[in-house]
Amino acid sequence: MRKLPKRLKKGDLVGVIAPSSPPDQESLQRALPFLEELGLTIKLGKSVSATHGYLAGTDEERLADLHAMFEDPEVSGIFCAGGGYGAARLADKIDYAMIKENPKVFWGYSDISFLHTAIGEYADLVTFHGPMLASDVGKPEFHERSGRMFGQLFKPFELHYTEEVAPLETIIGGIVQGAMVGGNLSLIRSAIGTKFDLDVKGKILLIEDIDKEPYEVDEILNQMRMSRKFDEAAGIVIGDFKNAEPKKRKASLTMDQVFNDYFGALKIPVVKGFKIGHCEPHFSVPLGTLARLDGDAKTLTILPGVE
Structure with a gap:
């Protein structure tokens, strides 16, 4: 089995990035208090407010964000703001050896699926398929059960x-x-x-x-x-x-x-x-x-x- 990231705990710093398309800013701002209510503090990546056509910044900018969050020893987990398109453009440029040396929670789905496969295969890390901040958490229809699923990051349970x-x-x-x-x-x-x-x-x-x-x-x-x-x-x-x-x-x-x-x-x-x-x-x-x-x-x- 792949390497398990360390569980999150209250007070941890987590990063928010946009490896794909630009997230809706209003929805993202509505979602951030959800992470704070979990007891987490937030570090926003540059990509979450960047726009390069249908991408949240250039490939180089989005890649730098991803690398910076994994390399930062103070960041315990990484949450994707949204999907859309563009994550796959980063896959062959990612430093998987660095990620393998800095395993941490990585959370997202949809377009992020390409990164789940890539990180799992080449960094041997367990990642999480779950709702994203701007795409889901910040929406009025976000369900209480969806929110409770984040609990698996704080305590290991089946x-x-x-x-x-x-x-x-x-x-x-x-x-x-x-x-x-x-x-x-x-x-x-x-x-x-x-x-x-x-x-x-x-x-x-x-x-x-x-x-x-x-x-x-x-x-x-x-x-x-x-x-x-x-x-x-x-x-x-x-x-x-x-x-x-x-x-x-x-x-x-x-x-x-x-x-x-x-x-x-x-x-x-x-x-x-x-x-x-x-x-x-x-x-x-x-x-x-x-x-x-x-x-x-x-x-x-x-x-x-x-x-």
Whole structure:
């Protein structure tokens, strides 16, 4: 298993960065008191207020922010302000040896999924797939349960996902254990054929996405099928697919049909309906720790992501 970052504690300094697109400033300002209520003090990176077209500053500026937060011995954790696009542009420029020497909490999702994969693979560090400040925490619909998920950063405990959170549906039953990896489906696909191609061998694959019509999800899953991702994975956790209704095409398969086409004949546990992704509540999970997916009982158990 990957290296666990140290748990956060009250009084810790945490960094806020924007590795992707410029965050909404009003939403970000509404979100910062949430971290303060957790007992944390905040160091804002330069990228959170920078703009370079659809990016939160140039690649060099965003990379410098990321490196500075990991290198700063006073910073105990790093939270991403938002997603959008651009994190992948940094991946082949990151100093992973430095991150490996300075392991700390790293939290985000969506476009940040590319960095989760890269940091996990090349810095051997457990990272966290969870709601971001401007994108989620600062929004009126931010759910209390989503907020409680930050508690896993302060005390090591197992996460138990049951249907008490939201209804689940088993596509393929069975029980499997393996490291949880993955995140945003589009970002997983974008890494195929690169040095950041997600290694799913013997692991539980998490997928989620937003604003993808069924045919677009179909296209991505087909590429993953042909690259043997589903043959290599030990199990599949299907998270939230927000705004997945057909728009361009009147004649369409449903998302359920698409999932059944690709997963229905597999010989590994596959469960869908997890509130993980662009949704409220958002069940945050560590990536790289051991997880147990029970397709029969419809439960997911994940070991702690901090030490």
